[in-house]
Amino acid sequence: GAGVSQSPSNKVTEKGKDVELRCDPISGHTALYWYRQRLGQGLEFLIYFQGNSAPDKSGLPSDRFSAERTGESVSTLTIQRTQQEDSAVYLCASSLSAGGPGEQYFGPGTRLTVT
Amino acid sequence: AQKVTQAQTEISVVEKEDVTLDCVYETRDTTYYLFWYKQPPSGELVFLIRRNSFDEQNEISGRYSWNFQKSTSSFNFTITASQVVDSAVYFCALSEAWSGNTPLVFGKGTRLSVIA
Numbered sequence: 001g002a003g004v005s006q007s008p009s010n011k012v013t014e015k016g017k018d019v020e021l022r023c024d025p026i027s028g029h030t031a032l033y034w035y036r037q038r039l040g041q042g043l044e045f046l047i048y049f050q051g052n053s054a055p056d057k058s059g060l061p062s063d064r065f066s067a068e069r070t071g072e073s074v075s076t077l078t079i080q081r082t083q084q085e086d087s088a089v090y091l092c093a094s095s096l097s098a099g100g101p102g103e104q105y106f107g108p109g110t111r112l113t114v115t
Numbered sequence: 116a117q118k119v120t121q122a123q124t125e126i127s128v129v130e131k132e133d134v135t136l137d138c139v140y141e142t143r144d145t146t147y148y149l150f151w152y153k154q155p156p157s158g159e160l161v162f163l164i165r166r167n168s169f170d171e172q173n174e175i176s177g178r179y180s181w182n183f184q185k186s187t188s189s190f191n192f193t194i195t196a197s198q199v200v201d202s203a204v205y206f207c208a209l210s211e212a213w214s215g216n217t218p219l220v221f222g223k224g225t226r227l228s229v230i231a
Contacts, residue, residue: 033218035218035221041223041224042119042121042206042221042222042223042224043206043208043219043221044221045218045219045220048217048218056217056218059218089158091160093160101148101165101210101212101217101219102165103162103165104162104219105162106152106159106160107159108157108158108159109158109159
């Protein structure tokens with residue numbers, strides 16, 4: 001079966017423009033996560049969706065960041081009025097919801113460069 | 116508050132050497148999970164292990180082994196007889212959730228270079 005996919009793989013945008021990043025989780029995975037990885041750094045949690053519950057947005061760095069998820073499928077992370085500090089790899093992960101935090105399956109990431 | 120510290124930023128070893136990657140965590144919960152992930156040069160994170168806070172048995176999987184010590188809040192990872200293919204960034208992570216899913220708190224990672 002297919003793993004987590006993300007698009008685009010690379011995105012270069014000008015400062016001030018809006019960008020949308022897409023994540024297709026593994027079919028049947030109820031939990032979906034977005035993380036950000038700056039160059040040479042660990043992963044920072046951004047937002048988490050679990051089934052039909054309200055998303056956990058506690059990791060979003062500013063109100064320029066938002067995300068949506070359609071049911072238990074595709075998710076879109078939107079960054080408005082991009083800044084150079086937004087340059088990073090944005091990683092999406094999904095997992096099953098059963099018996100404790102499970103293995104999170106990560107996508108290949110979207111490398112965002114803001115010029 | 117949760118925190119994961121990987122004090123070793125970069126390690127370089129010669130092939131066939133053993134290497135240990137350190138991970139120290141902080142949590143106020145008594146129930147939690149610990150994880151290790153590998154990020155090879157291709158960039159995609161690969162799950163290696165999940166361990167819950169009630170299971171302090173060491174785990175061995177081939178050349179990989181993990182040493183969980185609650186007394187020192189450490190979850191160290193050892194690669195025996197390292198190979199060039201082990202070159203990657205390795206991340207330790209923590210989740211305080213006991214049931215259901217929650218985001219992971221990651222350390223900054225240790226970059227391992229294995230030289231032939």
